[in-house]
Amino acid sequence: METLSSLLGPQPMMAMFLTIAIGYLLGEVNVKGFSLGVGAVLFVALFIGWLAPKSAPAPMVGTLGLALFLYAVGVQYGKQFFLGLTSSAGRKANLIALSGVLLAGVVSVLFLKMTNLETGHALGLFAGAGTSTPTLQAAIVKLGNDDPAVGYSVAYPLGVAGPILFLYVTFMLLKPKIEMPPGGGLELLEIAPQESALKGKTIGDLLASLPAGIEIAALRRAHHNLPATHSMALAANDVLLVTGPSREALEGAARQLGEVHEGRIMGDRRDLDYLRVFVSRPTVAGRALADLKLPDGKPHVVVQVRRGDADIVPKPDLVLEFGDRVGLLAHRDEFGALRKFFGDSIKGTAEFSYISIGLGMALGFLLGAINFPLPGIGKLALGLSGVLIVALVLGNMRRTGGLNWTIPLSANLVLRNLGLTLFLAQVGMSSGPKFAATVSQTGFLMIGLGAIVVVALVLPILVLGLGVFKMPFDEVAGIVAGACGNPAILAYSNKLAPTDKPDIAYAMIFPGMTIIKILFVDIVPAFLGG
Template sequence: MDAVRVLFETQPLFTLLLTVALGYVVGEINIKGVSLGSGAVLFVGLAIGGFAPKAAPPALVGTLGLLLFLYGIGIQYGAQFFDGLTSTRGLKANAAAVLGVLGAGIVSLALVPMFGLKLDESLGIFAGAGTSTATLQAVIAAMKGDGAAVGYSVAYPFGVAGPILLLYVLGAALKAKIEAPAAKVIEMAEISLRNPALIGLRFSQLKVQLPAGLTIAAVRREHHNQLPEEDLVLRMDDVLLATSTDPARLREAAALLGELQPGRMSSHREDLDYVRVFASSRAVVGLALRDIRFPDGIASSIVQVRRGDADMLPSPELILEVGDRVGLLANRAHLKALRQLFGDSIKGTAELSFISIGIGAAAGLLAGMIPLPIPGVGKLTLGLAALLLIALCLGKIRRSGPFVWTMPLSANLVLRNFGLTIFLAQVGISSGPKFFATIATTGASFLLYSLLVVLALVLVTALVCLWIFRMPFDVAAGVICGATGNPAILAFANRVAPTEQPDIGYAMIFPSMTIAKILFVEIAMALARG
């Protein structure tokens, strides 16, 4: 065993990667639907750190990992975050989550005078109860000790399992029966124009009368398919190719226009053919559909955008992202040029701009150094919270001239999950010795304190969502996920409430609550120093 200890302590990079590997093995262990996921890396790191006290990698390694995690979160959820700040639903959701965070923070601070905890230990418990690694980093950077990591590591399991258990109990108590919605898929209908009131109208005039969520992708006239021009004058027996993700809209269109005539267009592709391409070129990524310019002499229509597992009806405001699969109608002779325009490279879905990442992350770090005066508290620096804010803004902007700030979803997930894993491994190894020393002296008391903070966070958030704002259960589940923060909780919520609402709630709440938790501990530490 001494030889293994020496190996760990003399080869910190080997120890770090071994911790990551063993952590994910442990994280996959599932007990009645509950698993720790990447959080298990922290506990393996604690065990290895306790066994080999001098094995910790440099702290800069962990800081870099957390930077990658926060930057990826901000870039992906920028649009949803700002929507949450402006919409009525988003404001209510953020208000509920803020009250939950404040409740947990007050309980954690009360542990200091009531039970004699150190401030960094109580704030570490607060960070662990909210499973917020960024909050932990803020406390560690300011307090210069191991107490925060110890409190975090004790509270983290409760921060993951507690909300999951509560969601299960709430779902059973409220008898919430939520069925998974059907996947959004673009459907088409060929409709022969027979309504005399519409004959002679220009196509631009017809569009304003169509049902919402429906578009006309092509027109067949005199045995030829063509793209609909704004000044096209409609004739009797024109066949219109209508598309929508809602079959009811297609039925409404058929009743308005005339009658269904399936097969008259799809079986004739000599004029227009359908092709699906990957969006991977800078010429289109980050642009709204209305701003995409096709090469001279090439006429084409975007009839479908598939992002992830869902179809999206094209609208002029829809912004293309790397990896989107775009459905086009065009003449076969133009397909090669269109593929060049869009890139059509599956490799591009895994590539990212290190120039954009470098500029964005550097700007965030610089903003985090700026001292901000807060009345009654003093001057505070946001640190990595500022980086998250900058990333959220860039995620909202998406593109500035030649700089594409967004990343392919696959690359984003890999980058931020790797960063989070490295951070947890480094913190766990470096905090292992102090963790075991603390548990040996405090026994089960830290476990009880952690449970109290987690209950305050989850119960206050759930109470405000369900009984004050009267949110539907699936919406409330998303808010609870965003307030608590751990992706494992979101995964469980998606099983309990299999709609898109938990994902939307998480996206709106998680970034702002990460910032709220960091600000809470920054203010608490500033007041303690004053």
């Protein structure tokens, strides 16, 4: 042990990356469906930190990692975040999360009277159970001592492992059905409408009567294929090329319109052929389809946009991002011009503006450093939550003039996972010695109290979300992750329910709940005389 400690102590970077490697290896161990995933990095880091205290990397490493994670999440889900706040479902999700956060705070305060716990220790348990470093910083500043760090170091590992265990047990007991988003590509079907369905109608009129998600991409008239537009009047003997999310949806449209005529359009590629291009030009990314000035020439039409593993219906207001794959129907003579227009480079899947991410992160740190005055209480600083708030705003704006704020999904995932891993490794290695010392001094008392605070935080959310409001499991898992705050919980939620709902709920919940936690530790000492 001493040899290993002396080897790792002078080499913090080597120790950190060794911690990451071992953590990911252990995270893949699966016991009856349960595995810690990236959360295992934290527990390996606690052990390495205890074994070799001098090996802990500088705090800036963890700050950078968490900031990268928060910025990547915010930029990707900014639009969904603001849409959620304006919806009844979004407000309900925030209230559910608030119930858990406030109950955890109340339980922490009760420990002050029941166990003669120090005010700092109680606030530290609250901050650690909610894995909120900004809350810990606020408590230390408010009390003027390091007592909160003791409770935080004990409760923090429980605040990561506890919610993960709750989600695992809930998932195994309920065995919820997760509705996966369609990712197999859009389906095509050629339909010849009945003449009674065509009289005096345009393609736009016809689409208004069809189910959502159904689009008409092209039509065949007089032995020629033409791109479809909403203003185009329909005529007898037209054959329509219809796209939809599933074969069943298209067959339903065929029963409504007429009969299937396969091979008329797709069998003749003289006028229109299929082309798929990557979006990699900065002048195209960040713009809506309706705003694009496609090259002049023979007619062409966008029929598909694929982002990550999902196909998106190409509505006029759809904003393109770097790395999107755009499917078009066009004449082969136009293929070269269209490839040049969109860029068509696979590098676009990992391309983003360092100017935008630099400005965005700088604005986030600036917002987090501002002290907002609170009458009768003092001042409030948002800390790293400022990075997330700015990223959410920029993600909703998507583009400002010539500056594109979005990050391609593949690059976003790399930044997010790298940031999360660095954060967990640094925090765990730094907390290892204090965690071990606290446990040895207080026995299991502090651990038991921390566990109760975690239960008070998570249980109300699960009961209200799943039991009272009957919400989908993946959405409730995201609310749990957002209320608890730790990225490892979000990562585990995504593993159990690989949809967008955990990420969206996390982005919608996390900023507000972080502010509530900070306010709590700022306000409570004023009433307790601490």
